[in-house]
Amino acid sequence: MTKYIIKRVIMALVTLFLITFLLFLLVRIMPGNPFPSERMSAEAIAKKRAEMGLDDPIFVQFGNYLKNVIAKGSFGKGSSLYNGAPISTVLPQCMANSFKIGGLSILIGVVVGLILGIAAALNRGRFWDTFCTVLSILGVCVPSYVFMIFLQYFLAYKVTIFPFYFDASRFLGSAIIPAVSLSLFSMSTVARFTRNEMVEVMDSDYVLLAESKGMYGTKLVTRHILRNALIPIVTVIAPLVVDLLTGALVVEKIYGINGLGKLMVDAISGEGIDYNYVLALGIIYSALYIGIMLILDITYGLLDPRIRLANRKES
Amino acid sequence: MPEISTVTNEDFVLDVSKDLTTDKNFASQGFWKGVLTRFRKNKRAMTGLVIILVIFVLAVFGPMLSNYGYKEIISIGSGQDVVAKSLSPRIPALHNLFSSSAYQDAFADRVFLFGTDSLGRDLWTRVWYGARISLLIAFVTILIDMLIGMSYGLISGYFGQALDGVMQRFVEISNSIPRLVIVGVLATFMPKGVWLVIVALLLTEWIGMSKIARAEMLKIKGQEYIMASKTLGAKNFRIIFSDVLPNTIGPVITQVMFSIPTAIFTEAFLSFVGVGIVLPQCSIGSLIEDGFNNITTLPYQILPPIIVLALLMLAFNFVGDGLREALAPRIEDM
Numbered sequence: 181m182t183k184y185i186i187k188r189v190i191m192a193l194v195t196l197f198l199i200t201f202l203l204f205l206l207v208r209i210m211p212g213n214p215f216p217s218e219r220m221s222a223e224a225i226a227k228k229r230a231e232m233g234l235d236d237p238i239f240v241q242f243g244n245y246l247k248n249v250i251a252k253g254s255f256g257k258g259s260s261l262y263n264g265a266p267i268s269t270v271l272p273q274c275m276a277n278s279f280k281i282g283g284l285s286i287l288i289g290v291v292v293g294l295i296l297g298i299a300a301a302l303n304r305g306r307f308w309d310t311f312c313t314v315l316s317i318l319g320v321c322v323p324s325y326v327f328m329i330f331l332q333y334f335l336a337y338k339v340t341i342f343p344f345y346f347d348a349s350r351f352l353g354s355a356i357i358p359a360v361s362l363s364l365f366s367m368s369t370v371a372r373f374t375r376n377e378m379v380e381v382m383d384s385d386y387v388l389l390a391e392s393k394g395m396y397g398t399k400l401v402t403r404h405i406l407r408n409a410l411i412p413i414v415t416v417i418a419p420l421v422v423d424l425l426t427g428a429l430v431v432e433k434i435y436g437i438n439g440l441g442k443l444m445v446d447a448i449s450g451e452g453i454d455y456n457y458v459l460a461l462g463i464i465y466s467a468l469y470i471g472i473m474l475i476l477d478i479t480y481g482l483l484d485p486r487i488r489l490a491n492r493k494e495s
Numbered sequence: 496m497p498e499i500s501t502v503t504n505e506d507f508v509l510d511v512s513k514d515l516t517t518d519k520n521f522a523s524q525g526f527w528k529g530v531l532t533r534f535r536k537n538k539r540a541m542t543g544l545v546i547i548l549v550i551f552v553l554a555v556f557g558p559m560l561s562n563y564g565y566k567e568i569i570s571i572g573s574g575q576d577v578v579a580k581s582l583s584p585r586i587p588a589l590h591n592l593f594s595s596s597a598y599q600d601a602f603a604d605r606v607f608l609f610g611t612d613s614l615g616r617d618l619w620t621r622v623w624y625g626a627r628i629s630l631l632i633a634f635v636t637i638l639i640d641m642l643i644g645m646s647y648g649l650i651s652g653y654f655g656q657a658l659d660g661v662m663q664r665f666v667e668i669s670n671s672i673p674r675l676v677i678v679g680v681l682a683t684f685m686p687k688g689v690w691l692v693i694v695a696l697l698l699t700e701w702i703g704m705s706k707i708a709r710a711e712m713l714k715i716k717g718q719e720y721i722m723a724s725k726t727l728g729a730k731n732f733r734i735i736f737s738d739v740l741p742n743t744i745g746p747v748i749t750q751v752m753f754s755i756p757t758a759i760f761t762e763a764f765l766s767f768v769g770v771g772i773v774l775p776q777c778s779i780g781s782l783i784e785d786g787f788n789n790i791t792t793l794p795y796q797i798l799p800p801i802i803v804l805a806l807l808m809l810a811f812n813f814v815g816d817g818l819r820e821a822l823a824p825r826i827e828d829m
Contacts, residue, residue, distance in 0.1 A: 195668050202672075206680050321808040323760060325767070326801050329787055337791055422673070429675060430764050434787065444675060448682040449769040458683055462676040470671050 185478055192474045196467055203462045204242050207455050249463070267460050270443070275464075278432070278439035280351070282424040284359040289366030289424075290417060296367070297374025298406070304379065312371050319368025325430040328361035332435070345436040358435045362428055366420040373416050377409035411480075418476035422469045440464070530745075533821040540817020546810035550803060554630055557623030561608075564620065583795055584610040609799045613789055621777050622799045626807075628778040632689065633758035636696040637751055643697075644704025645747055649735050651705070652712030666702055674699050678765065687770045692762050700754050707750050711743035745822040752815030756808040763804055779804050 236244075252268075300312035336344040336357060343354045381387060382405055390404050429441035436442075440461060447457035534540055558564075584607060609618035651662040678695045685691050715721065716739070724738050759779070765771035766780030767787075774781075779800050786797025 195671055198668055199672055203676070203680060207683055317809065317812070321756075321812060322805050323764070323808075325764070326783070326805065329790065329797065329801075333790055333794060430767055433768060441675075444679055445768050448679050449687075455683055458679040462672075462679060465673045465676050466671060469673055473671065 181481070184481060188474055188477055192470050196470050199466045199470075200246070200463050201242060203459055203466075204245060205238065207459045207462075208238060208241065267456060271460070271464075274438055274440050274443050277346075277437055278428065278441065281355050281358050281362070281432075281437060281439065282421075282428060284355055285362035285428075286366060286417075286421055286424050287363075288359060289363035289420070290370055292363070293367040293370025294374055294413075296371040298378065298401070300371065300375040301378035301382065302401070309375070312375055316368035316372040319364045322364070323430075324361045324365055324428075325434055327364055328358060328431050328434060331357045331361055346438075354435075358428070358431050358437060362424055362431055366417070366424065369416055369420060370413065373413050374409065377412055378405055381405050381409045414480065415476065418472055422472050530818075530821045534817055537817040537820060539813045540821070543810040543813025543817065546806055547814065550626060550807060550810070551630070554623050554626040558620045558627070561617055561620045563617040583793075584608060610793075610795055612785060612796060613793070618782075618796065618799060621782060622779075622803060625777040625779050625782050625800065626803055628689075628772065628776065629759050629762055629780070630807075632692060632696070632762050632778070633755045636693050637700060637754045637758055639697060640700040640754065641704055641747060641751055644701035645708045645740070645743070647701065648705035648708025648710075649712050649739060649743070652709035653716060653731065653735050653739070666705060669698075670702050674761070678770065682770050688773045689771070689776075692765050692771050695765070696758050696761060700758065703754065704747060704750055707746050708743055711746055712739055715739050715742055745818075749815055749819045749822060752811055752818055756811040759804070759807055759811075779807075 296308070296312050296315065299308040301309075303309055332344065336342045342357050343350060345354070346358070347354045387400070387404055390400055395404070428437075428439065429445060431437075432439045432441040433445050443457060444461050447454040447461065607617060607619065609622055612618055612621065647662065647666075651659050651666075674695065677698050678691070681691055681695055681698075685694065712735075721734060721738060724734055729738070762771060762778060763780030763783065766778050767784045769784075772778040772781045777785075782800035783797060783804070786793075786800060789796055
């Protein structure tokens, strides 16, 4: 098992390194000018370039960049956003906002999704089952920001229960609309998967055996059905977690949340594109994604002995 | 005492009232014909198909049904004195039927099914024009992605070993770059617009297809008919593209059906964010953005594009599900 984990970690690090290099290369060598040239003279640009080390060979630049990121946790300065403040001073606040709202929405999505899925599986063909099916279709087909616009219109504008825009000082109140609308997709996915997995497990022979031994009710559900049904559900949740922690792009923009997604949008959709922000955010996103996938791989191996065995045989 | 039934001659007479000449249960049926029959029986999938067709027809002919162009600002008179800004949806004939007071403004006799936007453009025209752009982008990119992904997966799966290892590592790495990062990096050196959306979709959507094609190839590779083909001296190229490819088409088409809503959605959100479609052109996403900017004052503007988007996503998902079930029927469904 240790060997398997080490192998996975090394592979993840190599992938992250390659992606970082690729992103760096793309952002640096592609045509495009980080300085608004109309307002700066040629000498000023040349001076600035030398100062930022843009005339060094690309590998030297990359080495310096990596050294700064790893040793000092500094991603350089932004060129247009926040008046060129160092990125590392802007990032923590944005990350905190994104993670809080993302975490809240995952919590809502997984808990409600599990409950709905279990209710649907235990009442097959009845009201909760239909409800679960309809919800999962809606959740997959209606983009979260559309749902959010409706919530915002009715709950924050028509009836002013919640604030219309995000307000960090009233976190809980203003996090509800974005968190609920973001959770809809994960909720429906989790609900559908839980239902299907549980139905499959409930039809299996060992559940029949447990039942014929006289087991029933909550004990049967939690001990025999849910436990086996949960393993595949974990795989569905992991990519959703990444999406929610990072991809709440439009929702953040609409609701005015100062998060990673909004930062990315601001960095690419403004007049001047902020290269350093794009690069820093790209690296953070990729690192998160790879990290969560790594954790998933390892927990999955721990949860399901068959996967562990298959990997042992392979290596 | 119950009557004991005895076998009589009548039990052996052919019942002519039933049509026994053709054996329907076991009538031979081509694979695709079976798929078609199963697909047709699936009500959800057929509903999805009808929705797609209706939106398709409207996207093609909708703009022609109105008298206005998609970027035409509707006004009366030669100057820009009276512009049809922000009119709510209206059909005067219907309105007069139910209400005693007719419209009082200069456009009292004109029909605007979806109303007009804040600049005075007809939303009916714009919504269908936008749907056309969105659908076009989705179809073109997904078709190209299908070609790329399918070839990649088939080649990787067929040759296996070292080549497969390298190609799969590449897939793994590309797969761990989030789409948003790709868009961000692209935006640093590409002008914003349709092409940015297309390239971003091209770079991401092929991965899913390649995985499916590779899995199919691994399944088929060991079968006897491939061995027979090899024995007869077929070259690799021929085996991959003419022996195996036709047999992978089913799962790949299903994947296409699921990729198209993703593509439409991605386009919509990129345009919403402001790196997609450039004015005065429009797409579903940019229309939703326009609508959102005026949501507190003119909430009706956002409804048509949102409904079209949701219907498209819904319909393609239904059709995809139906296709998957029709292509690989499980025993309990039959």
